[in-house]
Amino acid sequence: xQDIVNFFLDPTHWQGDTGxxxxxxxxxxxxxxxxxxxxxxxxxxxxxxxxxxxxxxxAINLANIGRAxxxxxxxxxxxxxxxxxxxxxxxxxxxGLNFLPVFLAMTFLAIPPLLVSxxxxxxxxxxxxxEAGRGMGLRERQILNGIELPLASSIIIGGFRxxxxxxxxxxxIGAILAGGGLGRFIFDGLNQGLAGRASIYAGAxxxxxxxxxxxxxxxxxQRRLTxxxxxxxxxxxxxxxxxxxxxDDGAELPASA
Amino acid sequence: MxxxxxxxxGSTLLxxxxxxxxxxxxxxxxxxxxxxxxxxxxxxxPASAEPASAAALPPIRIGSDNFYESKLxxxxxxxxxxxxGYTVERKFGLGSRQERIPTMDAGQIxxxxxxxxxxxGFYDKTKISGDGQANAAALxxxxxxxxxxxxxxxxxxxxxxxVVRKDTSDNxxxxxxxxxxxxxxxxxxxxxxxxxxxxxxxxxxxxxxITYPPKQRSALGACDVPMATALQGKAIDLAExxxxxxxxxQFGFVTLEDxxxxxxxxxxxxxxxxxxxxxxxxxxxAALLDAASAKMTTDELTKLGVEVAVNQKDVAEVAKTWLxxxxxxx
Numbered sequence: 151x152q153d154i155v156n157f158f159l160d161p162t163h164w165q166g167d168t169g170x171x172x173x174x175x176x177x178x179x180x181x182x183x184x185x186x187x188x189x190x191x192x193x194x195x196x197x198x199x200x201x202x203x204x205x206x207x208x209a210i211n212l213a214n215i216g217r218a219x220x221x222x223x224x225x226x227x228x229x230x231x232x233x234x235x236x237x238x239x240x241x242x243x244x245x246g247l248n249f250l251p252v253f254l255a256m257t258f259l260a261i262p263p264l265l266v267s268x269x270x271x272x273x274x275x276x277x278x279x280x281e282a283g284r285g286m287g288l289r290e291r292q293i294l295n296g297i298e299l300p301l302a303s304s305i306i307i308g309g310f311r312x313x314x315x316x317x318x319x320x321x322x323i324g325a326i327l328a329g330g331g332l333g334r335f336i337f338d339g340l341n342q343g344l345a346g347r348a349s350i351y352a353g354a355x356x357x358x359x360x361x362x363x364x365x366x367x368x369x370x371x372q373r374r375l376t377x378x379x380x381x382x383x384x385x386x387x388x389x390x391x392x393x394x395x396x397x398d399d400g401a402e403l404p405a406s407a
Numbered sequence: 408m409x410x411x412x413x414x415x416x417g418s419t420l421l422x423x424x425x426x427x428x429x430x431x432x433x434x435x436x437x438x439x440x441x442x443x444x445x446x447x448x449x450x451x452x453p454a455s456a457e458p459a460s461a462a463a464l465p466p467i468r469i470g471s472d473n474f475y476e477s478k479l480x481x482x483x484x485x486x487x488x489x490x491x492g493y494t495v496e497r498k499f500g501l502g503s504r505q506e507r508i509p510t511m512d513a514g515q516i517x518x519x520x521x522x523x524x525x526x527x528g529f530y531d532k533t534k535i536s537g538d539g540q541a542n543a544a545a546l547x548x549x550x551x552x553x554x555x556x557x558x559x560x561x562x563x564x565x566x567x568x569x570v571v572r573k574d575t576s577d578n579x580x581x582x583x584x585x586x587x588x589x590x591x592x593x594x595x596x597x598x599x600x601x602x603x604x605x606x607x608x609x610x611x612x613x614x615x616x617i618t619y620p621p622k623q624r625s626a627l628g629a630c631d632v633p634m635a636t637a638l639q640g641k642a643i644d645l646a647e648x649x650x651x652x653x654x655x656x657q658f659g660f661v662t663l664e665d666x667x668x669x670x671x672x673x674x675x676x677x678x679x680x681x682x683x684x685x686x687x688x689x690x691x692x693a694a695l696l697d698a699a700s701a702k703m704t705t706d707e708l709t710k711l712g713v714e715v716a717v718n719q720k721d722v723a724e725v726a727k728t729w730l731x732x733x734x735x736x737x
Contacts, residue, residue, distance in 0.1 A: 226633060229640075230639075230640065233637065233639070233640025233642055234640060236641070243637075243642035244595070244625065244642050246640065247633075247637050247640070247642035247643075248625065248642075326627075326628065326631075327627070327633055328625035328626050328633075334600075334626070337600060338601070341600045341601030342604055343601075345604065
């Protein structure tokens with residue numbers, strides 16, 4: 151226990167490329183990049199299959215491959231390709247070793263919860279509301295932006311939280327491919343036998359703290375994004391009293407409330 | 408998993424008991440040579456004759472650890488013996504050294520392939536050296552009291568190897584470890600992350616006059632697939648691999664000669680139970696296996712590893728093809 155405390159008190163662990171601040175930054179960069187990429191891929195597809203209810207089975211099952219294949223394999227399988235593409239695409243082979251494969255694996259890990267929650271969020275919206283919108287002459291895009299998205303936002307951000315939590319926790323294994331990030335403390339510790347124990351525990355504590363910290367922030371965001379009328383109730387949202395957007399302007403109503 | 412462990416435990420106890428009760432007698436004389444001569448004198452007639460009927464030779468149980476190279480060596484020993492009239496019972500894949508050693512001590516197997524460096528390290532890490540014969544002798548000394556004998560070692564060994572691509576070797580004239588210091592800053596090093604604290608890694612590199620740590624280094628697992636892939640993909644220029652790793656042959660890597668013998672010698676030798684040797688003509692038995700071991704160089708072992716681990720060929724088939732090509736079996 152004392153050696154873990156000493157690990158954190160040691161000033162050399164707070165400086166330079168191998169210090170905690172830089173490792174934390176590296177961890178946030180790779181996780182953030184992967185979550186951003188996954189969001190750009192999963193949310194539009196999720197909105198499409200959720201709104202149209204078409205191709206959902208196919209898309210979700212495809213995405214779930216990312217969850218089914220172990221992240222380590224997801225990282226090592228593309229490695230030969232990310233390395234051999236380096237001279238072709240002009241990035242450094244080191245980037246192809248310690249960033250790209252990890253980035254890809256983390257992106258595939260983040261897609262399923264984002265896609266499923268976006269789809270589920272949209273499907274959870276009361277069909278009567280969507281029909282009412284149509285009856286009022288709203289175009290499909292207006293229905294999506296003004297009715298479905300606001301009502302589904304809390305479920306979508308829930309999926310975003312799951313994805314973020316998983317990615318931050320799993321990005322740790324990027325250390326296997328010479329990656330930076332907080333995983334370094336764990337893997338370097340593992341390689342040092344008994345002497346590395348403090349480093350392992352410190353790394354685990356840092357990763358958990360980061361994951362929980364980010365999750366708490368996202369929980370606040372999720373609460374803000376939940377329409378007022380739905381806040382204290384379960385997130386199912388099947389409530390006639392939900393405040394309804396009434397046209398183009400209405401799109402902003404719940405978010406700004 | 409539980410039952411076999413219990414069995415091992417139980418049989419270990421039984422053997423211990425047996426050893427205790429019989430320790431008064433002179434039968435467990437440590438002088439293997441003496442007892443071998445005696446055995447040879449007693450039973451020279453049947454054993455030195457043409458490979459006799461299987462009934463004349465006691466069946467032998469050959470074990471191995473649970474990875475391909477150990478199984479391959481076990482299979483080679485097995486086929487050599489079978490070709491000379493022995494009946495072999497294969498008990499391959501006994502796990503790792505921690506599980507296999509008690510199994511052998513308990514008398515459940517008679518022969519097993521062992522790496523003389525790591526095998527010695529199981530008993531005394533401080534005695535490991537870069538000399539294979541010395542390691543074998545020290546291992547023999549460590550296990551003689553258990554009634555085990557180390558036979559002749561192979562010239563080939565599976566130890567830590569520092570490896571570069573062919574182009575790097577050509578461009579920088581790199582063939583041995585002593586060449587590295589002069590060009591160390593031109594290389595991207597792939598080293599395990601425990602290198603800092605491992606005398607066989609950072610210690611060895613310092614012996615070669617290398618300023619440690621090198622400027623550009625990536626932390627990858629030694630002998631891991633990513634390490635080899637990264638070397639092939641030029642993300643690193645020098646990798647720490649295992650000397651018989653299939654990737655070395657697959658990608659045509661160049662292994663730098665460890666000219667100062669900093670790495671533990673890991674030649675492979677069969678370890679046999681003395682109680683089995685006592686039942687056969689020890690000299691003839693050892694000669695059969697020593698002949699096979701003598702042909703097993705690091706190169707040969709690596710190539711066979713490619714056949715088994717990469718091309719997924721059957722171990723028995725690979726062993727047979729090799730033994731035939733070497734003229735060891737017909």
